[in-house]
Amino acid sequence: MHTQIAAEQYDSWSTEQCAGIEVVDGMVVATPSPSIRHNRLARLLANGLELAAGPDWNADTGFDVRLQDVPLTNRRPDVVVYRADTIDVSPTRPEHVLLVVEVVSPGSETTDRIVKADQYAKAGIAFYWRVEQAATGIPLVYTYVLDPASSSYRDGEVFTGTVKAAVPFLVEIDLGTL
Template sequence: MSAEPVFEWPLPPPGGFTAEDLDRIPDLPPHTELIDGSLVFVSPQKVFHTLAVDLLVQGLRRTAPKGLRVRREMSVLLGPRQRPEPDLLVVQADAETGPDQTAYLPDAVELVVEVVSPDSEERDRERKPQLYAKAGIRHFWRVEDSSGGKIALYVYELDPATRTYALTGIYHDRVKLTVPFEIDLDLTEIDQL
């Protein structure tokens, strides 16, 4: 009987990992993020998380104008020690460089969306929005399970003077917005997925 292979966790270099390291470290678990120079591994997703992302991807792809693309689970290069991976993002189509692309620059990102999970509450509610705002990403959405699989969508817009997000609305059943583009989504459709 052969022994199971043992995964060897990468040891951080002095000063922490860099954004470039994510593309070079072999055998990292899928969806590894870099926050403040530290690798962040995600735990398995719950059904609500998957359904919420699916609903928003479908809805945003339906409403996004020509020239924008909706992508899920792609990282954003915010700085040498910051490379988070939002659950989904809307990017400018001309920012795509080909099938081997692993990250986007913040000036190409129109919207980032985080679906909060129990293991990511603090990161998704506090640290990642701080990083996105500091990088100048104008629109941020946070999605929470309001009760029993129902969506609560928190919509934020960047205040350019303070480089922080201001809450512009909380939506439960339907979201209708004019920024970052015309959006009309029935959030109750999560029950049909």
């Protein structure tokens, strides 16, 4: 029988117990290990975003964002841009986060394109980027901006290879040489 876990229970688990999972509506969901290409894309994006964001923001990979406590929903975006002054605050919450990035992998298409976008928007995260790994090998980056009135994202710009975004801050990241 499947049972929901509470935030307190999850918070008592070790780092090893939390690795490779997300929690959605209190239910543990296994997440497959990402490919090397996936990890490299995430790292390149995090590095570029960190450089462009300035001292008030950090960009990192591979940690939980607590979208809600009841029922517990923890997502682990591929890249998170968050307020630098919250680096030691745990758990990271949506109000700490400016931008999340998901790199789509085989098997995560619907979750990354629809489910996570909806959850991040409803949590109030201002910007969402989705990276599609195209058959050409050159990534496509879809950007979205939160419409607070509807708690949903509206389409932003789409970039092929090189991201040249003006929001949430000026950033240029070449992903075409992956």
